[in-house]
Amino acid sequence: MKPVFEYTQGMRDKETHYCPGCSHGVAHRLIMEVLVERGELGKAIGVSPVGCSITAHQYLNVDMIESPHGRAPAVAAGIKRVHPKAQVFTYQGDGDLASIGGNEILHSAERGEKICTFFINNAIYGMTGGQMAPTTLIGQKATTCPYGRDLDNYGLPMKMAEIVSCMDLAVYVERVALNTPANIRKAKQAINRAFEVQKLGLGYAFVEILSACPTNWGLQPAKAMEWVTRNMIPYFPLGQLCCPEEVK
Amino acid sequence: MAKGIIKLRQDICKACELCVSVCPKGVLGLDPVAFNKKSYHPVTVINPDECIACANCAIICPDGVINVYKED
Numbered sequence: 571m572k573p574v575f576e577y578t579q580g581m582r583d584k585e586t587h588y589c590p591g592c593s594h595g596v597a598h599r600l601i602m603e604v605l606v607e608r609g610e611l612g613k614a615i616g617v618s619p620v621g622c623s624i625t626a627h628q629y630l631n632v633d634m635i636e637s638p639h640g641r642a643p644a645v646a647a648g649i650k651r652v653h654p655k656a657q658v659f660t661y662q663g664d665g666d667l668a669s670i671g672g673n674e675i676l677h678s679a680e681r682g683e684k685i686c687t688f689f690i691n692n693a694i695y696g697m698t699g700g701q702m703a704p705t706t707l708i709g710q711k712a713t714t715c716p717y718g719r720d721l722d723n724y725g726l727p728m729k730m731a732e733i734v735s736c737m738d739l740a741v742y743v744e745r746v747a748l749n750t751p752a753n754i755r756k757a758k759q760a761i762n763r764a765f766e767v768q769k770l771g772l773g774y775a776f777v778e779i780l781s782a783c784p785t786n787w788g789l790q791p792a793k794a795m796e797w798v799t800r801n802m803i804p805y806f807p808l809g810q811l812c813c814p815e816e817v818k
Numbered sequence: 819m820a821k822g823i824i825k826l827r828q829d830i831c832k833a834c835e836l837c838v839s840v841c842p843k844g845v846l847g848l849d850p851v852a853f854n855k856k857s858y859h860p861v862t863v864i865n866p867d868e869c870i871a872c873a874n875c876a877i878i879c880p881d882g883v884i885n886v887y888k889e890d
């Protein structure tokens with residue numbers, strides 16, 4: 571019997587508290603699979619956010635630290651300066667990264683911090699019960715826009731990958747999605763490129779990962795994945811915004 | 819096509835059915851009778867002979883329930 575897929579040793583043997591069908595579990599696993607396959611599990615230091623993944627440090631089998639809301643990139647920048655050989659990464663939701671942490675993320679990108687950011691965009695504040703996020707789509711319902719986000723009142727959803735890619739020292743920026751097995755495979759390759767960029771010391775690496783929050787979207791998990799396909803990907807197009815020659 | 823073998827950790831399945839939705843061969847389904855300790859009807863193999871070991875189910879499972887093997 572030959573193994574085709576075995577759950578990665580990079581995840582601790584612990585059940586997660588995430589809702590059924592939540593993309594956080596897949597995002598966690600991919601980051602850990604990449605670190606295991608690169609032989610860098612012992613070299614990695616992660617920074618977990620405030621949001622549903624506040625407990626990521628209980629699941630990922632690497633050294634991790636919890637940061638104040640939105641401040642993960644600032645914490646990671648400090649860690650990287652003290653441990654320049656470590657693979658330092660932040661794991662952040664859209665409320666954490668695009669809202670309260672909008673300042674930190676832009677300045678980390680602008681300074682070209684040699685860290686990786688994995689940005690879990692599920693277009694909602696998951697943990698706090700489904701409030702509108704900066705990435706909530708036009709027409710999407712949230713507890714703070716029960717009739718759907720409207721342009722006049724709230725403007726347009728923020729395309730964080732595009733915004734970050736404007737910073738010249740953000741050398742690798744890609745947007746991926748976890749809605750299908752094929753896209754999950756591509757997302758893993760993007761995570762690997764991000765760590766390779768950091769290993770080579772090329773600059774800041776940012777991977778936006780379109781994800782599902784079935785609970786707060788009020789959709790069955792499989793329907794939530796269809797919702798990513800039909801509504802999120804057309805507004806947040808997948809692909810590389812910039813990528814250094816060395817990791818292409 | 820290689821014959822696949824599915825191993826499940828049914829005790830930690832959350833019955834989200836994502837694996838069921840991406841299986842090209844209708845191999846998986848929720849057990850309509852049994853409950854796991856989380857009170858979900860866990861995933862089970864309903865058509866074992868059909869599995870082609872594509873691993874779609876394991877790749878999309880958020881909870882590490884599914885391991886996939888191939889017959890030698």
Ligand SMILES: Cc1ncc(C[n+]2csc(CCOP(=O)(O)OP(=O)(O)O)c2C)c(N)n1
Nearest residue numbers: 620621622639663664665666694695696697
């Ligand atoms: C300083 C501070 N302000 C507000 C909150 C409340 N709060 C907790 S999580 C969260 C947003 C989480 O949303 P997101 O980052 O998208 O993560 P998700 O739960 O969707 O993964 C907010 C506003 C807090 N914990 N701390």
Ligand code: SF4
Nearest residue numbers: 588589592622696783
């Ligand atoms: S509320 Fe949403 S993001 Fe949070 S665990 Fe549940 S599905 Fe995941």
Ligand code: SF4
Nearest residue numbers: 841869870872873875
């Ligand atoms: S490996 Fe492929 S064919 Fe087998 S159960 Fe999983 S999805 Fe279905």
Ligand code: SF4
Nearest residue numbers: 831832834835837879
């Ligand atoms: S995807 Fe995983 S958690 Fe969801 S039903 Fe299938 S085995 Fe269970």
Ligand SMILES: [Mg+2]
Nearest residue numbers: 663664694696
């Ligand atoms: Mg969110």
